[in-house]
Amino acid sequence: MNIAALVLAAGRSTRMGSHKLLEVLGDRPLVRHVVDAALQSYARPVFVVAGHNEDAIRATLSSSDVCLVINPNFAEGLSSSLKVGVRALPSSIDAVIVLLGDMPLITHSLINQMIDVFNASPHASALVPTYQGEWGNPVLLSRKLFPEIEKLSGDVGARKILHAHRADVIEVSVTSDDVLVDLDTPEALAKARGIARPSGS
Numbered sequence: 021m022n023i024a025a026l027v028l029a030a031g032r033s034t035r036m037g038s039h040k041l042l043e044v045l046g047d048r049p050l051v052r053h054v055v056d057a058a059l060q061s062y063a064r065p066v067f068v069v070a071g072h073n074e075d076a077i078r079a080t081l082s083s084s085d086v087c088l089v090i091n092p093n094f095a096e097g098l099s100s101s102l103k104v105g106v107r108a109l110p111s112s113i114d115a116v117i118v119l120l121g122d123m124p125l126i127t128h129s130l131i132n133q134m135i136d137v138f139n140a141s142p143h144a145s146a147l148v149p150t151y152q153g154e155w156g157n158p159v160l161l162s163r164k165l166f167p168e169i170e171k172l173s174g175d176v177g178a179r180k181i182l183h184a185h186r187a188d189v190i191e192v193s194v195t196s197d198d199v200l201v202d203l204d205t206p207e208a209l210a211k212a213r214g215i216a217r218p219s220g221s
Contacts, residue, residue, distance in 0.1 A: 021114040021139050023160070025063035025131070026105040027054050027086075029121035030071030030094035034075075041121045042076055043209055050203060051077065055084050055122030060128035062135050063117055067102040067108055097175030106169050114142075118178070119158040125198035125212070126158060134160050145188035146178075149199040155179075156199025189196055 027052050029041050041051040051068075056067045064091050067087045071094025079081070091104040102118065109116060110179040115138060117131055134147050136154060138160055147160040161169070161178060168181045203209045 021135075021142060022112050023063050023135050023138065024109055024113045024116045025058035025061065025066045025119060026109070027051070027058060027066070027068045027119045028105065029054075029077055030069050030074075030091045030099045030101040031098070031121075036107050040204060040209070041074070042080060043203075045203070045209070045212055047078050050124045051080060051121045052084070054119050054121050054126060055081060055086060057126055057128045057131060058117075058119060059085060059214075061131035063131060065110075067105055068121075069105045069113065071095075071101065095123035096173075099169075099174055099176050102172065103169055106162055106166050113163065115160055115162045117158050117160045119201060121187075122202045122204050123157055123198075124197075125201050126205065127198070130194065130199070131158065134158070134192055137190060139219050141188075141190055143184040143188075144190045146182050146190060147190045147192055148196050149183060149195055150191045151197045151199050154200060155182075156194075156197075157197075157202075 032103060042049045045053060057117060065087055067089055068081060069091050070091050071091040074090055089104055089108045091101045093100045117134060138147055145162050145165055149156045159178060165181055203212050
């Protein structure tokens, strides 16, 4: 199966008080952690949707082998970036794994695990990682859901679609709460800096 990665990195970081994706965790900005995990995984190609402060995001990722897509309507919320990213995917793509730019603890091994599960279950509509029964991120969406993504609006992701197709969603149980950790406040970032992982983890 041809599975791409899509990193959503266009938001305004209103809760952080600064551009959170450029905040440094360990040796890299948050967005680089996510992009590097995608690049170390099986997923190809890797797309990044930028919007707010796009020049800084572009500069931060200048040495990364990614396809940068600009969302001029980023202020409309997460759904606008998801739609822009999905529209940019090649027609040969069977599914996409959607990563949030403020979740730097996600690893390439988790991405690969989800890709392996999808390859073994090609009729699934989506995959969601779960920690102690709670849905997390990233999510893997099959092409069959792409038309429904176009109907989304506001600051929402694909959860509404996933619940509508609940019978066709595969849950991938994981042993770490990393799939639930988004760094969108100064407090969350400070906590993460206490558990920063070395490069290449």
